[in-house]
Amino acid sequence: MASTTAKKNKLKNKDYVGVIMIIPFVVVFCIFSIYPVLRTLRLSFTNYKGYGDATFNGLDNYIRCLTDKFFWRALWNTIKMWGVNIILQLGLAFLLTIVFSDIKYKIKGLPVFRVIYYLPNLIAVTTVAILFSSLLDRSYGSVNQLLVHSGITKTPIDWLGKTSITPYVVSVIQTWMWFGNSFIMLMASVQGINNDYFEAAAIDGAGRWTVFGKITLPLIKPILLYVSITSLIGGLQLFDLPYLMCGGTVGNPAGSTQTVIMYLYKFGFETWQTGYASAVAYVLFLLVLIVSLIQFKVGGKED
């Protein structure tokens, strides 16, 4: 009798119910996320072509990747484009956060502005690529027409045809697409700060920048860390926009916009070198992991 009661109580235990509820997710996650990741690792040590047998070739793929100057070029391109993007993106998001969270200004209509700033993020990247390719057309794009007719420049600028300009154009478009997302997260974090801190600071006569530096910034550090790490992961995996705007995996002009994922795509899907592409994927993963850990270490330090 006592053991039956104990069993019944066990079944009624919510912990077990919770475990049962998440089993479907875990199974799907293991099949569609964990398994492909582990299989990719295995393939990275082979000469797999996407079909047929996968013959083990040791570290050949990794050595090839690390000694290929085009891989390092792609990595540098990616870091360059991501770096400019993150500075502009976070800078703009911060600026807007400061403006909208300022007690003195008390700007109204925050929900409306949040929607407006987030809209670029909702537009499909193919549409963005077509839009900006047209706007930035050297001869007849609206941007050049405006610049030339207003006298700002004498001749049209080749926005998508100069190695010194095109990568940064991609960065700016990425900023336009994502700054709204960063703004929403930073703003939500700021709104979560207890108002008493700001009132106390106001009473003590602290200026706007003092409040920002001593109160706002330290208290939003966790979300800032989250935004920077997710931006890093997303940025180092940049593919869609330069692929669509700059001539496919070639990364025109002259490979200056070829990112690591475009380089990987070329080998994985255009030249049937899946094993090598898998190794490239893992090299990128390791780089992202190392940088993320550094960010956690630096960003997670207590003042």
Add this chain to the structure above:
Amino acid sequence: MVVSMVGCGNSDNNDAKDTKAETKAAETKAADDTKEADDTKEAEEGGLEGSLVIWTLAKDLETMAAKFVEENPGVTIDTTIIEPADYVSKTMTAILGGDDTIDIIVGEPQMLQPMFEAGMFEDLTAMGCDEFADDMVDYMLEVGQDEDGVQRAISYQICPSGFYYRRDIAQEVFGYDDPESVGELFSSYDKILETAQTLKDAGYAIFASDGELGYMSGDSAWVIDGELNVDQARYDYMDLCVDLYQGGYTTYASAWSSPWYAAMAGEVAYLKPDTNVWDADAVAEASEGADTTEVFAFGLPSWGVLTMRDNYGDTRGSWGICSGPSYGFGGGTWLGISTASHNKDLAWEFIKWVVADIDTVNWWIKTSEGDIPAYIPALEAHADDENEVYGGQKLFQFWLEQAEGIDYSKVTQYDTAIGDAWSEAINTIKTEAGTKEEAIATFYDTVASTYPEITINK
């Protein structure tokens, strides 16, 4: 990929017939009708039975499948058309993933070898393709063979390349318009440049784009015994493309863009080198007030007759087709049987019917309004057909001669990527985005990075 889609797609619209045959063809038609009636009767009396699933990348096989079912009412065929860009990955994923419902699969030349290596295509020699192999154009058979020479796929069409030229312009500028004489104007890269200059002096543009020799860019092999081979012919081709572009001999319309198509119909504007030809507004603005010209020639494979048919407008009847500086080919659809199929016999009956049944091939010639069959008896039967759109030229005879000159043995699995890298180098030089030395150095580095197993001696 757009090229492939155009090349392998045919309209089944029978309303407007552009191609007419003379009396002999009319007699052939009467005979065909009688035979068709007999076939229908035979089908009603028995015929084949079963069902087939076809995964293809253009409408051709869908049209053929409908005809096959008409003749064999006991057969049902389910046809799925997949975009060429997605075809290999989708088909490979399905079949290697265990899908055994697909019976017939296809591929364009550049798609076939990986699929052969993956073991997707059945051995057609074992199915009996030797019985009519001697009646098929050689290069078509070679494309469909794997590394060991086993026949894995065959095609119903051949796609040799040539230049589609304006007879009226040729007569006006050079004093003659017959294909043999005009072919001399395109017989070498030096001759092409001379021709371009003569035409420019007369107010015409030789080509709409500088890529018109893409299907005839030389017959030297890119890789010989594992070593990269960049011979003088390749450099000569590079120099010609750069000269055509920088010398203003073209209208700066990239192939397959709307101004490129428009040039087939007559007068077009000289665009600027940096005009975005894919943006209609940019083209319209660039055309406003610009000098105009007419384009002399387009370099296309045999399926170019369909591209021309859809775009030549008022210039219909003013065209001829001649040879280029080398033999070449482009596109085409090869059929094979999935190794996982459970209906291989029926699939083989369909493929045989498509490629080597004289009645089917004659029917397809009419239906497609210009496709060139790979079946030699059909080519010979139509050898004297005169095409009024092309000045009475005997096109079947011409294309057979061009196809017989193709040497497929020089094609390797590396050609697509290496060819793309060479095109990138040409683009860099012609737009002056880099020097010739830098562009060629980048080309060698790109090949070394892409295929480290290839030996490179610069």
